[in-house]
Amino acid sequence: MKRPWATRYAMALFAMAPAWPLCAAGQESAIDSSRYRQFMVYPHRQAGYAAVRAGDEHVAIAEFERARALAPQSVDTALDLAEAYRHFGHPARAQKLLDEQRRYTPNDPRLRAARSVAATPAVDCSRDGRPVCRAKRGFDDLQAGDLAKAQAELDVADFARSPEGLALRHALVQRAIYLGDLQRADAQLADLDADDKLSADERGQWFNLLLQLGRLDAARQLQSRRGLDAPAQDLAMAQAMADHNDRKGLAAYMASRQPAFTSDKDERQWVNLLAWVAHDRPQLLAGYTSHYPANAALQARVSVSLAMARGDSAMVQRMLSRLPDSSFREDRFGLDLQQGRYAEARQQAEVLVSQPEGHHLLDPLSYRLMDAGAGGEAEQLLLGAYPFAGNPNASALFSRLAVLAEKQPARFSADDRARLRRPLESVPLRMAQIPILAALRDCDGIRQVMVDLSPGYPAELWRQLGDCYGNDRPGLAEYAYAEANKRKPDSKVARALAYQAYSAQDYATALQAWRSVPAAHMQPTDLMAAATTALAIDQPAVARSWLDTYAAHGGQRDHRYWWLRAQADEPRDPALAGADLENAVAMHPDPRYYARLAALQSHAGEAQQALVSLQRASALAPDDPRLAASLGYAYLQTGAPDKAVVQFERAHQANPDDPALTRQLLYVHQQLGDDAQAQAYAAQAIDQLGPAADAGSGGTAQEDEDQERYTLRRLHEDLGRKWRFNADMTLGDTVSSAANAAAPGVSYRSYMQLEAQYRFDPRLTGGDANTLAAYARIFAGSGASGSVWPVHSPMLGVGVHWKPLLSQNVVLSIEQQTPAGNSRDTHNDTMLRASGSWSFSPRIADDWHATGSGWFAQNFYVDVARYLRARQTVFTADYQLGWQRKLVDGQTIEPYVHMQYTGIDRAHGAGYARDARAGVGLQWNLWYGETRYDAYPHRFIVAVEGQHAFTSYLRENNAVFLIVRTQW
Template sequence: MKTKWILALALACHSLLASADRAADLQSEVGAYRRFLIYPHLNKAFELQGQGQWQAATREFERARKLGPNSPSTALYLADAYRRQGREQDARRLLEKQRQATPGDERIAEALHRLQTADTQPPSKPAQSATPANNNASPPPASAETAAPCKDPLCLAEQGMRALQAGRLSQVESLLAQTGFAASKPGRALRRQLAQSAIAQNQPRLAIAQLDWLARNDSLGAAEAEQWHRLLRQQGRQDEADAALRRLPGQFLPTERFDLALRENQPVQAESLAGKLLAIHGDTLLDSLSFRLEQAGYGAPAARLLLASYPFARQEEALQLRLLHRLAAVIPPTVNPAQRDKLAQPLPTPALREAQALLLKQLDDCRSIRAVLGDGSPHYGAQSWLLLGDCYRQDAPGLAQHAYARASQLDGGAQADKALAYQAYANRDYASSLAGWKRVLLNDMNAQDRLAAAASAVQSHDWPQAEIWLDASRDSDQAAYHWLRGLLAADGHGDQPLAIREISRAAAIDPQPAYYARLASLQNQSGQATEALQTLRQATQIAPDDAELLSQLGYAEWQTGHAAASASALERAATLRPGDPALTRQLVFVHARLQNNSQALSYAEQALDAWPAPAGDEETEQRFALSRLHEELSRRWTFSLDAWSGSNPSPSSGANASQAYRGYSQMMLDYRLGDPASRDGRTLSAYARLFAGSSEQALPLDAPMLGAGLNWKPWRDQVIYLAAEQQTPLSGAAGQRSDQMLRVSASFFNAGRYSDDWHPLGQGWLAQNLYLDLARYLQAQRTAFSADYRLSYHAKIAEGQTLEPYSHLQASGSREPGAADYNDLRLGAGLRWNLWQGQDRYNAYPSKVSVGMEFQRPLHSSYSPGNAVIFSIGGRW
């Protein structure tokens, strides 16, 4: 009977030990957080059991049960504690309730069966709890029963359990030293219980030895493996803990394996374990795992881990923000297209979109940043507006300035004010740029900032502020510093010598085209035309492809009379800047000066074809002047007609200057000689004219004469003609004879705004002319002269038509040996109708017809003392 009871007790102990072994693994029963709360109570309970404090241990098991009310393992621990205190009914009720909650759990069914079996067996001696076990005291002497020889594994297990209950752990260790028993199932169960008791009694080395044996000869559960590893670390035996971890199957202790992979610099394994932990626990560990990967220097694995869970929608916003910022810190510069598209989808709240934009910044994806922040939410901070401004800067500078302005308004500090100032300057909004710089403290500016600020002040003509920033940069020897000093001297203080020195220094340090261009302009203003020309020549040597410098050089060469050099520079500039209207127009005049009329005409036509419409007043005048030049350059033949008839005789510088005419008429045909016909305003022409006059009749048809000769205009800018003419009578009228005439004629004051040529602007214009004529007749030895000053006003009545009231003062006379001198001085006033015709796409009006009526009053006359009314007609085609 006794043997049967011992066997039943050993089997019951073995079953309970096996149940406890299985219950240690709570991982499948409660979450990680609950398990974290439960374990301290379980460990405390085991420790109290080892000290014999059964009631206190039971209370700890009850606390663990409250934290895991549906856990079969906590039910088994508490039921075993009740049983040890003789509270079998409480244990049975607890297990029955748990069986209803988890009807399929075999451990609960086995525990209930053991309790029912124990009810039919003699009760065991209750455990004593008055005095805690003393680990250092010698074990009490064995009773006759425990000392009796025992070879059966169940018997040995029963002895070991009694020794554990009595706190004699060394005795249990001795029992387990028996090879056959240690390898048996009851022996392995007893060893597990010994390990737990050693942990409870704070004997970690004994516990480690048992768990190590089990790891090599049996299999550890998850809870045992965790205890083993923790004990080794608590003992400072990290290497052994790591070695033990390597021997365990891979499904055990993923957290500890992750720590080990980080310590051993195994990023691939660490990333894999992090993925397993996330699969087990969900995204709750994403923050800590990604943080530890980042801290270990494994940015790419951390990025992959975070990208796999992006956009972290199941997390609270605060954690989402932290994860977004971490992803921004570790994300690689390139991601695959699918990931990029996912990252570019705007997140739901302004705070998240701001963090998202920082992430996209790392990918240099301005298009997506503009999409994410482009709604312009009022909740965006200064940094987001700065980022948006950076992304607008290249393609939309105006929007960039707006974004920087918002950042500045949101107190983005010196960074925002600087960004605004630089962008506004680039947009040529110098006032806004200056306002931005004024908000930046001088101490917050570096050397480049101070010069940029001074540039904005110079452009805004805020000379005192420019001086402040330039004085703060006094130690600088940068070209920009001297350039700004030069502009301040020239435009702010009117000190051109200082400006020339400073800008010369800037150009010497950094030969910028703008420096040379302004230096040459200052030199021209100071009367240093030669120096300006040399500056521009030097500049084009340094920057031969700068169209602006070449064009300036072309103008400078033109102004100093170097037409060929001007043409060369302007042609090069036009090649670099094709279609530039100013260059094209200037080339017309340059080639006309060089007598390259065909090229001048070609450029004139190009300029006229490209002329903007509508044009302003100045451009309208320039266009007419260009078309007038085109007409002049293309003219070869000229036909003119002049005739007048009066009520009384009047003097004429025509055929016979010693005779007064009542009527006079002339037709002339002029042909310009040479190729080209006009040589920079100088011409030589052959002409023939038919003229006649009448002293008595109204019609000027008497005594016709033919004149033929050469007419030479020797100067470009002066309307002075020299003529030599052979005159031949065409009738046998008395007193007519052949003669040769040498003639000088000139016109002054009749140019530009005072010319009689059509003016395209205004309702009319004032005109004046001083005409001088001196003729010498070689055969008759007669000299004739006339001078006529006329002042008139052309009142426009239609396009190409004017009514011209005028007045003039005329003096004339002749001298001839053997004859009386003839002199005449008279005033005239009249009205003419003028008609201009023939204007086309390229040519100004080539022909003009005038019809007029004039009243003359002689002041002194050798010809006729009476007043005269004269009708005149004239034309040029």
């Protein structure tokens, strides 16, 4: 308890004020001056006493007159000035002053004694025993400070009870108090009390003296006997008891008193004393009625604090109800918090924080809310002041908000989260902001706040940012981990960087990160991950090293270990890799392991074993389209296209947009002879390529795609065609042995041929893709007369074409030839024929090219024909090379060179005839009739060619021809 020491000191100071022989400086009377006036008077009285002792009349009288002017009704100032007048030889002035004082204090015994002494005539009292002389000598002794001599005068029989002795006794009391002889003063006061000669002021003075002597019981008796129950005495008594630490006695004493103080300072001291005993008797403090607002506030504050400490909420509420609602907000906050009224507590806290300098309270108030279990109210209070600008405890407030977010993230509304996501203006503030978002698990918010990617962020925040980017933005996550590792390299961050870089397919960075982690800090899972990374970047030796470390550290050699081991061993020793895979599948049959083993077996030429491995893999993962495709290829390698197509169909159903599967199904169905299904897949493959590009657009890749599209369209057209018609006519200026499809080995000046061909469905002819076609043709020549028009000696040929090889344009034919007219030059015959045609590359084939402005076209044709009846064999080799220059789509002009060799083995020993010649020509080509899925089905050719024979069995060596051909 805080005691008003200044007040106590002032009271003691006035109580012990120095006194001149006829003055009393004790307790002031009710009509006397205030304590403030006493405080102003005291220095002048002290200066006057000192001047009297020094014999300085002028200063002494001036000081006492000044004191009198400040307190004109005070008996003390009157006695001081009168004694000074008397001492310096001015008795008349002294008597006049004392007479004037009677108007103010007529009953004061000190005044009566002083008037009596002052009225005594001046006599020689050095040896006189009269009371007046004894009094004079006693006063002189007191002035000299000799209390013993003055006491000796009083000890003379009957003198002490005389008026003069009474005046001396009163003066002795004051002088004893002044000189600190409290025991002597006490004894004299007791005698005065016994003689019933104490004034009211002296009783009060004696009361104070007893308190100073520590005689509290005597002071209590004097107080009760003499009616010393003024507020000043009550306060003095209570203070003395407090000074002696008599808490229980003080409580009992104060319970019997209800002083009404006329000074707010005295009342405040009384309230402080009540507060001191309030721990034992709280009702005393609460029951006291203060008359001054400031003391009422003090009383309420202390009462509330004590009541809250002991949990007396009713008392707290009662005390606060006496005060305005706007007062004691902290106490009201505490009461609301104690009684669980958290919303009201938050409202009080918000008002407190909004006051000037109130932001300093945000830290303790939010903590108290949080500690009381009012996390939601603490969160609202903190969010109301967020982002704590200018608050010296901002760091702690950010941390507290993060703790609240960690405990109850659901309390943060969408608006709260949106506000917390807005980046603050400086890097330090954003660094404090991010832990809140991390506690809310708001990765979007963290990314939004750290979008500037400032280099000022510490490693921990970079690591947190990496965690937030994760799989959503693997590249940025990797960058964040790299920045964290740059600022604070450690194994934990390097590990995170390695895993993230691997996830982002940045295997080089992942490998570098793994290499920065000491092997001693790597867990077995880390060693396996590092080996996986090394394999991803084609570093099998590094992978083997980590796998060796894994095994040396006692890592479990399970199927995953053998799987990685196989990949690491494969480049160095495929056989060892196969053994590793055998270990893996023995522990855990996995489709991946079987598929890898199948690849090794296939590479080693073990097609059947590879097929078995893939069958096992497919059985484990029947819905895996990749395995189905691999199994289809394996069936093809083992010669089972019918089984292969089933697997390709499974894979295609899972991935209908995979162009590789579409083409594979196209070719397998073609191989199986299912032209309709092959044609359907050809159309699908065309659709997968998308629309053709405009002429001249795109680069090499686009040109390749356009050419591929045309190839598929040509295949689609060919697969859908059953009938084919050809017309061929040559008009020459002389007989030549130019190769012709009409009659190999027969020399014409001109010839013409019309042919119709029907291709059988391969499934009706054996179930494979080999082409079998029936045809019929009519051909005629210029005749023996060498006519220009080829209408002589027509022949009808009916036969069969067979294309035995899928990948080569080789055709075997058998044809029965019958004369269609009455020419004697024609005969029935049977022709066996083998022919082949090659361009050796699709890029130089003579079919239309979808890309480029032109192309070189070449064709090498070989024909061997045997006439059974005529027993004649004809061999023809023909080569043509030209430049196809595009005119418009579907049209070219082609200059070309042409070389031909014909050999005839004649019957009946006629010998072997040969013809070798070369020609140069110009040809116009027209393709037409294309659709979305079909390439040009029709072609029309007109050419002019000149030939020269280097050796020939014919008469003419030079010839010129007009050639017309059409196909549809």
